[in-house]
Amino acid sequence: MTNLTKLTLADAVDGLKAKKFSSQEITQAFVTEIEKSNATLNAYVVVTGEKALEMAKASDAKLAKGQGGRLEGAPLGIKDLFSTKGVRTTACSNILGEFTPTYESTVTQNLWDAGSVMLGKLNMDEFAMGSANETSRFGPPSNPWRRKGSNVKLTAGGSSGGSATAVSADLCLAATASDTGGSIRQPAAFTGIVGIKPTYGRASRYGMVAFASSLDQAGPLAKTVKDAALMLEVMCSGDKKDSTSLHLPVPEWTKSVGKSVKGMKIGVPKEYRVDGMPEEIEKLWQQGIAWMKAAGAEIVDVSLPHTKYALPAYYIVAPAEASSNLARYDGIRYGARESGDGSLTSTYETTRAKGFGAEVQRRLMIGTYVLSAGYYDAYYLRAQKVRTKILQDFEEAFKQCDALLTPATPSAAFGYGEKGDDPVAMYLNDIFTVTANLAGLPAIALPAGLDAQGLPLGLQVIGKALDEESCFKVAAAIEDAAAFKARPEKWW
Amino acid sequence: MSVDKDTVRKVARLARIAVPEERLEPLSKELNGILAWIEQLNEVDVEGVDPMTTPVAMKLPMREDVISDGNIRDQVLANAPKSEDGFFVVPKVVE
Numbered sequence: 282m283t284n285l286t287k288l289t290l291a292d293a294v295d296g297l298k299a300k301k302f303s304s305q306e307i308t309q310a311f312v313t314e315i316e317k318s319n320a321t322l323n324a325y326v327v328v329t330g331e332k333a334l335e336m337a338k339a340s341d342a343k344l345a346k347g348q349g350g351r352l353e354g355a356p357l358g359i360k361d362l363f364s365t366k367g368v369r370t371t372a373c374s375n376i377l378g379e380f381t382p383t384y385e386s387t388v389t390q391n392l393w394d395a396g397s398v399m400l401g402k403l404n405m406d407e408f409a410m411g412s413a414n415e416t417s418r419f420g421p422p423s424n425p426w427r428r429k430g431s432n433v434k435l436t437a438g439g440s441s442g443g444s445a446t447a448v449s450a451d452l453c454l455a456a457t458a459s460d461t462g463g464s465i466r467q468p469a470a471f472t473g474i475v476g477i478k479p480t481y482g483r484a485s486r487y488g489m490v491a492f493a494s495s496l497d498q499a500g501p502l503a504k505t506v507k508d509a510a511l512m513l514e515v516m517c518s519g520d521k522k523d524s525t526s527l528h529l530p531v532p533e534w535t536k537s538v539g540k541s542v543k544g545m546k547i548g549v550p551k552e553y554r555v556d557g558m559p560e561e562i563e564k565l566w567q568q569g570i571a572w573m574k575a576a577g578a579e580i581v582d583v584s585l586p587h588t589k590y591a592l593p594a595y596y597i598v599a600p601a602e603a604s605s606n607l608a609r610y611d612g613i614r615y616g617a618r619e620s621g622d623g624s625l626t627s628t629y630e631t632t633r634a635k636g637f638g639a640e641v642q643r644r645l646m647i648g649t650y651v652l653s654a655g656y657y658d659a660y661y662l663r664a665q666k667v668r669t670k671i672l673q674d675f676e677e678a679f680k681q682c683d684a685l686l687t688p689a690t691p692s693a694a695f696g697y698g699e700k701g702d703d704p705v706a707m708y709l710n711d712i713f714t715v716t717a718n719l720a721g722l723p724a725i726a727l728p729a730g731l732d733a734q735g736l737p738l739g740l741q742v743i744g745k746a747l748d749e750e751s752c753f754k755v756a757a758a759i760e761d762a763a764a765f766k767a768r769p770e771k772w773w
Numbered sequence: 774m775s776v777d778k779d780t781v782r783k784v785a786r787l788a789r790i791a792v793p794e795e796r797l798e799p800l801s802k803e804l805n806g807i808l809a810w811i812e813q814l815n816e817v818d819v820e821g822v823d824p825m826t827t828p829v830a831m832k833l834p835m836r837e838d839v840i841s842d843g844n845i846r847d848q849v850l851a852n853a854p855k856s857e858d859g860f861f862v863v864p865k866v867v868e
Binding site for chain 1: 780787808816819822825829831845851853864866
């Protein structure tokens with residue numbers, strides 16, 4: 282029974298239903314593993330061991346009667362961005378102090394309704410602003426992967442670095458995450474796991490700490506494509522509490538996994554071949570193309586001419602929306618308060634100066650500037666129009682193909698501090714992922730190989746709006762062909 | 774477009790973030806770096822293009838105009854940094 286933590290979510294759920302082991306056994310196995318590893322990996326910022334075992338006990342009672350939901354008894358990790366009733370939720374920011382929600386996010390409620398068990402809250406960049414999980418108030422997690430023969434600590438990516446670390450190091454069966462510019466897919470690629478961002482509106486944003494409302498979307502990080510499909514099916518729902526959520530039936534995505542891709546047309550966008558991209562990424566991409574051909578798909582060259590404008594547009598839209606969303610942190614109604622000189626204005630200004638980290642302050646300043654009087658048309662409105670052009674690029678491309686295949690990131694995981702202190706250099710990490718957020722499209726990242734240093738590299742499949750099915754089909758075909766079985770060597 | 778120290782001071786005020794005097798200059802450099810990079814967007818012809826709203830056309834849903842929540846004063850106050858007798862306590866606002 283020592284290997285329960287290494288199971289896939291789908292196998293664990295089957296094992297629980299077949300009573301091969303109990304939820305209390307697998308939950309205890311994870312709690313023990315977290316106790317041993319978390320001081321080193323820093324994946325969890327809150328561990329809810331007791332609550333987990335209580336939930337597991339309730340699940341076992343249901344399972345004993347042959348009842349229970351689709352994820353009955355399965356232990357999961359929750360990104361600290363999702364409000365969890367009675368469990369501290371801070372989006373890893375000091376400004377939220379010891380904030381303990383009195384309500385539950387819709388996404389996590391869906392998971393509990395399906396019977397899953399909460400192990401704790403996972404590390405992330407402060408308010409999900411970052412690509413290395415180094416802006417967290419709790420310090421960064423450690424990627425379980427290291428370069429061959431090196432003990433340099435690498436980033437697990439960001440912003441969902443804690444979720445990626447936990448899944449990759451077997452500290453949960455799967456985890457929730459969120460993706461505003463690549464925060465699910467880049468950490469997935471950096472840690473050799475699978476992550477999908479669904480079409481904007483598939484998952485409710487109710488109870489998610491808001492960053493950029495027109496871009497934020499929840500999704501899972503998991504060990505396999507099938508696990509990701511299972512998680513996403515449970516997480517998504519139309520929700521009266523989120524007026525941007527889509528009131529559409531949630532398809533049975535698990536059934537897309539394993540379906541043939543024969544005859545599918547897969548687009549390869551030439552603009553994703555960027556300057557300075559390591560040869561290994563190009564090689565991996567070509568390998569992915571070869572796998573698709575071998576599986577009977579047809580490869581089509583397509584063009585997305587406005588790709589280079591995606592990141593600059595993102596760095597207007599996201600900070601602008603953040604500056605509006607984060608105006609709520611005033612030190613009055615919840616979170617930490619600093620009094621300054623005792624006046625109201627000073628309370629606001631010192632609360633926010635002390636509570637927000639440097640990157641968040643930088644983005645709030647950019648957002649405030651681009652929205653300030655006289656600049657709205659030149660910046661925000663123009664950026665929103667560029668977004669339309671980016672969506673039109675995709676719509677044109679999808680006239681010729683069913684899905685797009687691209688690399689997930691322009692490099693493998695890097696070490697902390699290796700990017701220097703130029704914010705723009707860090708922003709470029711999201712170059713392949715951010716377009717899907719701007720256009721609201723579904724996109725999945727999955728591991729497809731290792732680089733020369735032994736680090737995982739990922740590919741990305743972008744689908745049409747509402748066509749997660751194609752993402753899962755293509756990703757499962759790549760997963761099958763890649764037979765990626767590498768695991769990080771345990772050093773922690 | 775270039776952001777000088779005075780503009781940074783003004784923006785910090787608008788964003789309600791206390792920025793110490795010695796941070797204004799370095800911040801203006803950082804912001805200018807980011808804004809210079811963003812300027813690329815001026816190359817795009819957006820004449821006659823509508824701003825993006827959603828990838829999936831849908832009508833904004835209307836809800837029934839009924840009370841669905843409330844009477845949760847203690848929950849609302851549960852995370853207040855300072856509260857008393859069922860109220861938020863705030864710094865003096867009116868002299």
